[in-house]
Amino acid sequence: MNGREMKLIWLRFAAPLEMILIGIIQRCFPMTDLLLGTLKNLTTFSFVALYEKAEIKAPEDKKKHLLIGVSSDRGLCGAIHTSIAKTLKNEITNLSNAGKEVMVVGVGDKIRGLLQRTHSNYFLLTFKEVGRRPPSFGDASAIALELLNSGYEFDEGSVIYNRFKSVISYKTDEKPIFSFETVAGSESLSIYDDIDADVLRNYQEFTLANILYYSLKESTTSEQSARMTAMDNASKNASEMIDKLTLTFNRTRQAVITKELIEIISGAAALD
Structure with a gap:
């Protein structure tokens, strides 16, 4: 040859794919600026406002920690999935050394493949068919519902994802999540008057779905730019x-x- x-x-292979990705990124930029900007404000300052204002933290005697790693099923995007796997491995090591019981939820087949050989015993749930279509709130809700129905009662946790910064850069970040029992048992929750238990539970479940949706959007945008x-x-x-x-x-x-x-x-x- x-x-x-x-x-x-x-x-025949790379040039068409590169042009397709450029088109996707260009189409996504108006939506990205609007949607991600709005989601950043809403997620950071509204959806997680209760956690921050009430300074919710799991008590020291609570041992169950949940890690959710957000990736996808697709490759050819550099180290975008490896960075999530590396962060998860470090978190598992640190939390295990601190005496915590750690379980992992893998969103996307890539993260499962990267951790399967060394950390398969930590997996609680895995989700496939991620990244093949633009993420929707329905996808995030389905993941949240599956997690809530799994029967695993975690105390606190983190959603680890890639946050989009620019076309050529991203940052591996995380958002905190808490169980209903941890939120309801917070001593600082008294700053809010008469919060009904059902309202609080709905808020906790809705917050989980929104954080997942935000993470999926950020990760998908980061992945497309990294692939380009x-x-x-x-x-x-x-x-x-x-x-x-x-x-x-x-x-x-x-x-x-x-x-x-x-x-x-x-x-x-x-x-x-």
Whole structure:
């Protein structure tokens, strides 16, 4: 296979994918600025406002900690999934050393694959078919409902996800989550007057779904931008490799031609 054939194969694969991703990012930017900006404000200052204002924390004697890692089922996006797996591993180690009982919920097949060999015993639930379509609140609600119906009574936890910063950068971040018992048992909750138990439970469940929805949106945007960057880098690296191979091919061909000419000239001279 020569350099031209390799270049054609690469252009058939990487170039169309890169253009598709650029189109997706360009279409997403108006929505991203509006939606993520709104979600950041709502999620940070409204959905989690009760947790912050009431300074809700799980008591020291509460041992059950839940970690939710948000990834997807798709690859070709650099280290976007590896960063989530690395953070989860560090959290599992730190919490286990502190005497906590740790369970993990994997959102996306990639995070399951990265942790399956070393941390499979920590998995409580895993979810597939993530990242193939734009995330919706219904997807987040389904994950939250499955978790609430799993029967596992956690005390507190964290949702670990990739927060979108720009087209070329993201940051692995986390949001706190708490069980209904932890929220209801908080001593600082007295700053709110007469909160009905049903209202508080609905708030806790709705907050969980909203944090998951926010995390899915941020992670999906980060993944698409990382995939576009990865394809751009791959295209540049492939072009450099193809140029080097083409140069080597041309030099080798020239050497063969030169050798054959020398043999022909030498043979003609010998006949004379």
